[in-house]
Amino acid sequence: MENKIRKYLLELEEEKNIQILWACETGSRAWGFPSPDSDFDIRLIYVHKSDWYLDLSEGKDSIERMLDNNDIDITGWDLRKTLKLLRKSNASVLERAQSSIVYHSDEEFMEEFRALIPQFYSKIATMHHYWSMAAKFNDELQNESEYRLKKFFYTLRSALVCKWIMERDEVPPIEFAKIYQELGLDRSLITRIDELIAMKATQSEAYMHSGEAELLKLIGNCIREAREVKNELPSAKGETDFLSRVFRKYIAKYDQS
Numbered sequence: 001m002e003n004k005i006r007k008y009l010l011e012l013e014e015e016k017n018i019q020i021l022w023a024c025e026t027g028s029r030a031w032g033f034p035s036p037d038s039d040f041d042i043r044l045i046y047v048h049k050s051d052w053y054l055d056l057s058e059g060k061d062s063i064e065r066m067l068d069n070n071d072i073d074i075t076g077w078d079l080r081k082t083l084k085l086l087r088k089s090n091a092s093v094l095e096r097a098q099s100s101i102v103y104h105s106d107e108e109f110m111e112e113f114r115a116l117i118p119q120f121y122s123k124i125a126t127m128h129h130y131w132s133m134a135a136k137f138n139d140e141l142q143n144e145s146e147y148r149l150k151k152f153f154y155t156l157r158s159a160l161v162c163k164w165i166m167e168r169d170e171v172p173p174i175e176f177a178k179i180y181q182e183l184g185l186d187r188s189l190i191t192r193i194d195e196l197i198a199m200k201a202t203q204s205e206a207y208m209h210s211g212e213a214e215l216l217k218l219i220g221n222c223i224r225e226a227r228e229v230k231n232e233l234p235s236a237k238g239e240t241d242f243l244s245r246v247f248r249k250y251i252a253k254y255d256q257s
Contacts (some may be wrong), residue, residue, distance in 0.1 A: 005042060005103050008067060008074065013025045016063065018030045018046040019254045021079065021109045025101035026092075031176045033153050033197045035205045042103065044076030045113075050251050053080070080249060083243040086113075089122035089236055091129040098174040112246055117171060119238035126172070127165045134158035134223050141216065149200050149209040156193070156215060159222035166229060223256060 009023055027041035028034045044063065052059060058167065063076040077085070085093045097114055137155035142148050153176075160179050161172045173179055180193050199206075 001040065002103065004068075005040065005072060008065075009042075009044075009104055010086035012063065012065065012076075013046075016046075017052075018048055019106075019257065020044050020046045020076070020104050020243070021106040021250065022096070022113075023102070023104040024096055024099035025103075026096055026099060026174075028150070028153070030095070030099045030101055030174055031153075032158060033176060033200050035150065035200055035203060035207070037204050039070065040072045042072065042074045043092075043099075044074065045079060045096075045109075046076050047079040047083045047254050050255050060245070062089075067162050083247055085121050086116065086185060087238065087243060088235075089120055089125040091126050092120065093177065094126065094171055095174045098171075100175070106250075109246075109250055110125065112249075116238065116242060116246070119242065120236045121171050122236035123165050124235050126128060127162060127226060127233055128162040130158045130165070131223065131226045131230050134162055134219065134226075138219055138223055141219075146208045146210045148205070149196070149203060149207050150205055152209060152212065152215075153196075153200065155219055159219040159226075163222045165233070166226060185218070189214060205237035 004135075005023075009020055012018070015019055022045040024030070024043055025041060026043045028038050029040065046063070061078040063074070065074040066072070067074065082093060094117060097110070097117060121125040134155055137151060137158065141152065141155055157176050157179070160176075160183060163183055164172045164179055167183065176197075179189060192212075196212075
């Protein structure tokens with residue numbers, strides 16, 4: 001599958017006249033709890049040549065492509081869009097930069113990009129993203145006697161990221177295991193999460209589950225605690241000039257390639 005994905009990326013570069021700077025996996029595969037039939041969620045950062053940015057007509061700054069009967073989902077954001085989203089501490093951007101499943105990387109770019117993240121990481125912005133997700137999914141879980149295990153994990157991960165933001169100063173890791181194993185949870189909860197991840201690895205995306213009272217209680221507690229502090233957290237202090245320099249540098253680099 002990796003070779004097929006890389007082939008699609010090369011075709012996309014040629015078709016769109018772009019250069020891909022970063023292509024990685026996101027979603028359940030990157031989080032560490034895929035099902036056997038999980039699709040491949042490929043996310044890109046790409047750059048155009050300078051003429052594209054100098055045109056009076058603004059071009060579309062994203063790419064969406066579904067391939068192989070929707071098993072491969074490719075979504076890309078132009079470099080300018082990506083840097084603007086980093087300035088807002090966009091949670092998806094923060095996650096993508098950490099993915100360990102990489103299909104293509106301009107290492108020089110990613111080194112500079114990752115160095116910018118701590119300057120633009122905003123606890124308040126990131127908390128609002130994950131709290132909204134956790135609260136929405138939790139409301140749905142509470143009204144269901146059975147639920148998709150996939151939805152349960154989305155809810156649990158979002159809630160524990162909220163806990164991470166409240167308790168830690170580092171950007172939340174993309175890998176779920178790093179989150180729940182480093183937050184000081186009761187050993188019994190960690191063991192049960194491990195067991196459920198192993199179960200999910202054997203079940204389809206449609207698998208229905210029930211129970212998990214202790215973990216549902218944990219989710220609810222994280223959501224309530226986050227709600228009390230989410231509007232009082234610090235914002236980022238990064239300077240846009242740094243982002244602009246990176247933007248100009250990689251347009252010029254592509255022009256010269």
